[in-house]
Amino acid sequence: MTRQTWTAVVSALVLIILAGVIAFTPIPYVAWDPGVTNDVLGQFDGADEITVHGAETAETSGSLLLTSVSVTSSSATLTLPSALLSYARQVRDVVPRDWAYPVGRSGADLSGDAAMRLNEAQESATVAALNAAGIAVQENPVVDSVSTGGPSYELLQTGDIIETVNDTAVRTADEVNTVIRSLAVGATADFGIVRGGSTMTVSVITQASSTDRSVPRVGVTMRPGYRYEPQVEFNVPDVADESSGLVLSLAIYDKLRSEDLMSSRVVAGTGTIEANGTVGAVSGIAERMSGAERDGAEVFLVPAANCSEATEVTTGMEIVRVSRLSDAVSSLDALSQGRAEAVPRC
Known part of the structure; x- marks a missing residue:
């Protein structure tokens, strides 16, 4: 065998080895695929996914699908060839692994965060739907955290709904803080609260702020909270998350209004929602749209x-642009009435 032949053979072997290394070496990325969909107007484990108690409801028709993205599991790996193949496909994205699985966060941490965000999304979806249906909702600040060792420690609790401070009605955290700041350091703040459905008064002695000794503090953080008569029971599967807010709100609203909203269609969608009805962006649009069309959605x-x-996704579905819950309602009504030209598009 000549020297040139040996060189060629060795070079080929090196290339084969390098190709093998590249093909099987994991890279710090994960793939997104179209995930499962779920009809929130249907049932899960033998029970309705959404039930409204304490208000008159109507029968619904059709299906309302929440959508999801399937992500490479935390225990699996992605190789360069599979990543390149995923990137080339329209309905499969590749994102940095740390984006999906932050370093230092355990699976239990991520699950806990997801559950908290879903609870917040469900409350926002409920409030937005009740407002849209004309049902009274009262806003009150809710205790979000209590500083350990602070003036409110073991007095106020996370989840307490604050109605009054020193007999002054409050509707926002700013109003609570205004009353507190009007007091002297060492004065008593009487909180009229609702805890577990019971009304009570909790007295807290203010302490000086660590940044300004003349400013009183009670050592709690607050978030917006809401009180309303109808109660909404959720029985949705684990694929639901904050991106399901719009769909959850639409489902509640559909049950509360007398006219059928779906008109026997299969409607899918996505988007976060705020209590005021504002719809926010989500990730994985291409994957969600692909999953929805795969499962028979006519409108997205x-x-x-x-x-x-x-607009970069090729689809046969009707694509409807939504900025607020009211946009989704008016667009679905317009489609039911044959007024497709009145529907905002992307």
Whole structure:
């Protein structure tokens, strides 16, 4: 065998070895695929996914699908060839692994965070739907955290709904802080609260702020909270998260109004929602749209902020641009009435 032949053979072997290393070496990325969909107007484990108690409800028709993204599991790996193949496909994205699984966060941590965000999304979805249906909702600040060792420690609790401070009605955290700041350091703040459905008064002696000794503090943080008569029971599967807010709100609203909203269609969508009805952007639009079309959706509701991504996806579904819950309602009504030209598009 000549020297040139040996060189060629060795070079080929090196290339084969390098190709093998590249093919099987994991890279710090994960793949997104179209995930499962779920009909929130249907049942899960033998019970309705959404039940409204304490208000008159109506029968619904059709299906309302929440959508999801399937992510490479935390225990699996992605190789360069599979990442390149994923990147080349329209309905499969590749993102940095740390984006999906932050360093230093355990699976239990991530699950806890997801559960908290889903609870917040469900409350926002409920409030937005009740407002849209004309049902009274009262806003009150809720205790979000209590400083350990602070003036409110073991007095106020996370989840307490604050109605009054020193007999002054309060509706926001700012109003609570205004009353507290009007007091002297060492004065008593009487909180009229609702805890577990019971009304009570909790007295807290203010302490000086660590940054300004003349400013009183009670050592709590607050978030917006809401009180309303109808209660909404959620029985949704684990695929639901904060991106399901719009769909959850639509489902509640559909049950509360007398006219059928779906009109026997299969409607899918995505988007976060705020209590005031504002719809926010989500990630994985292409994957969500693909999963929805795969499962028979005829209409897809897209947050306005995601429109540029949605227009890059080839689909046979009706794509509807949504900025607020009211946009989704009016657009679905327009489609039911044959007024497709009145529907905002991406």
